[in-house]
Amino acid sequence: MTSHILVIDDDPVQRRLLTNMIERLGHVAHLADNGRSGLELLERKGGIINVILLDLLMPEMNGHGFLEALAERGIDIPVIVQTGQGGIETVVQAMQAGAFDFLVKPVSPERLSIAIGNALKMASRDGRVKTARRPRGGAVGFDDIVSASPAMIRVIDLARRAAQSNIPVVLEGESGVGKEMVARAIQSASERTNKPFVTVNCGAIPQNLVESILFGHEKGAFTGATERHSGKFVDADGGTLFLDEIGDLPLEVQVKLLRAVQQGEIETIGARQPQKVNVRLISATNKDLINEVREGRFREDLYYRLNVFPITIPALRRRKEDIPVLVRAFVERFAAEQRLNQPLTLSSGAMALLTAYDWPGNIRQLENAIFRAVVLAEGNELTVRDFPQIATQIPGYVVADRSGFSWGEAGPERRLAAADRAVAPRVETGAQEKTAPREPASDTRPENAIASLSEGGDVRKLAEVEEELIRFALKFYRGQMSQVARKLGIGRSTLYRKLKDYGIDPDNPLRDAA
Ligand SMILES: Nc1ncnc2c1ncn2[C@@H]1O[C@H](COP(=O)(O)OP(=O)(O)OP(=O)(O)O)[C@@H](O)[C@H]1O
Incomplete structure (x- = not known):
């Protein structure tokens, strides 16, 4: 089906490139060179635009100003933001301001096609796009x-x-x-x-x-x-x-x-x-x-x-025990609302990811992330791959989408990983940090598992695995020592001793203590 895509970008070369790709995907491109002219165009043709492709750095009205203006006007068209390499902070802000997805320049036709496809899928479900908020007015007890x-x-x-x-x-x-x-x-x-x-x-x-x-x-x-x-x-x-x-x-x-x-x-x-x-x-x-x-x-x-x-x-980050129950409740609610044919579950890796994240937008942001994942879900299990925007923000996670692009804490990187071996939360030790990121040991390894075999194929030393687990737990529970000790089933003094033995800096568990 032909859709109408509004491209807002001040760079004429970029506009032309995107127009070509959009037309090759069978859609119609509409062009604006800054946020203000984009808004004017929406006022004239708002009814027909299905997706907006937005550059963030532009003169007059930049991408953030444009997103704010959309929110003020209650315009619910999904927005995909584009950014230069290394602009991950800005992307995070844009996602928090309501953008639906993001692309890193140079944009590949595959990524663009997936992002537009997802946005159209979201827009077509119940006519509701970005927000998972319950309509107000119903009684809440x-x-x-x-x-x-x-x-x-x-x-x-x-x-x-x-x-x-x-x-x-x-x-x-x-x-x-x-x-x-x-x-x-x-x-x-x-x-x-x-x-x-x-x-x-x-x-x-x-x-x-x-x-x-x-x-x-x-x-x-x-x-x-x-x-x-x-x-x-x-x-x-x-x-x-x-x-x-x-x-x-x-x-x-x-x-x-x-x-x-x-x-x-x-x-x-x-x-x-x-x-x-x-x-x-x-x-x-x-x-x-x-x-x-x-x-x-x-x-x-x-x-x-x-x-x-x-x-x-x-804040939600101060009561993380609520995250798993909220996640399950939202998955169940949205799966029922979307009338999915089969029950939808959540992988343990995805739950670990959602629990590790700090949720600056609190429950509203969590609710929207789950809504998005449920609507776009392809199988009957949500995995880390269904939360790419969250994974990008957690150190140690690398997520590849179906086109083979990976996202990690250092920004996007092209990886050779097969598309369905897309997720590799990295449990790093200080030593590993100095080397290239590790691939998961095998395709069947659970998402947050710690490897039991060394690269040479031998069983790893217990102390090594213990050190890795302690570093992971410190990162996972954000350095909350009593929680880390409790979850690991050891006393606080034992934990402190082990930190000393392994030379782990509790404030920065991925680094060795000075
Ligand atoms: N404990 C909870 N269980 C289920 N849903 C929740 C819970 N807390 C918040 N929500 C949902 O999260 C969303 C945000 O909640 P709400 O609007 O009450 O937050 P708020 O603090 O008033 O936000 P704001 O200050 O931005 O107005 C709503 O859709 C609400 O239904």
Whole structure:
């Protein structure tokens, strides 16, 4: 089927090369020389474009600016970014900003064909592309919050207690940790369960509109106020108002919010009388609010009013025990949503990879990574190969896609590995680091196995294998000594002794201690 691909690149030679490849694949290329003209073209022809191929370094509006503009406009066309060699950091940022895939220049026709094919496959499934987020609006209860870590169980326990009363709650945590989910669960478990749950993202509304959006305005209250508007407080009357990114609220609006919290009444812009409202407030922030108070950006009196019951939701990297249960829950959910004919499982190597990764975008990023993998899955088992963007970011993993390109911590490299022997998480010792990366011992070796035979074919020395395992565990658990000792089944003092014996630097397990 012919698809329409928008190429955004400032280099005319690159545009011509890509156009040739795209046309040879049977698609139609549309061209723009920077982000801004790309956006204009989308405004004119947006409906027909299926995939966007985006260069990151361009004058006027660069690739990142373009991705932001797409997100602001809610445009959901899959974007494949291109970058020069060594630009892996920039690619990582682009992936976090919502890009679907990436290509390293010079782009080969095979890689381009695979990336476009995957993007089209994603776009055609349910018409949903980049986001795996559940449509908002459905009831979310505590039972929907997947968790196994003691930290998260404490969060749920606190939140359940908060649900017993109308006490104002502040949920603190990085973006994507599940603050809104917990807020919704509190509402569902409270006596307001059948009442409205209204969300306002204070950081996403233009400053001059925040007051009117929260408290409403009368017709004619200011230029442009051609209709009466009720405001979110009134919309949430009887229910819960979820104020996301509360730290971004302008100081003038904070005064009005304080009054609403203290007196239970709001001042609609242009109204003569204040109006009584009955709203339960749950606020969320990814900033350190007390620091905002110290810096004079957040009112202290409001802080104490809102922060009666603070709950901190830790970042996913601080509660790794949650990763396997979340992964299984998402695989199951998306496999069911995609109506796959057979059950989908996950290899132990893939689980190790997903657990080792730090997930800067937290559960939202994990959810999206699994969604992407499930949609693109070809067999009935997800392996490390289904998470190339994650593997590139973990030292020690080398992933080859089906066209034979490999990705490792040093960036892309052409490898001779057969396509189906694509994944080789490398367990490196200090000595191996100085030599070329090792290939897996055999095609059948499990993805995260440690070799039992030496290159000469003899059984390896126990001490060597032990050293390798300790180095791997230190890297895997990011140097958390007590966890490493526990998982290896030895005491901390034994672990320290072994580190000394093997000359391992715990902060940098792949290097020898100085
Ligand atoms: N424990 C969990 N179990 C299952 N899904 C979860 C969990 N935590 C978060 N999610 C899912 O992760 C996504 C992000 O969660 P949510 O929107 O609640 O995060 P947030 O902290 O409010 O993010 P932001 O600050 O960016 O608004 C949602 O799709 C949510 O359903």
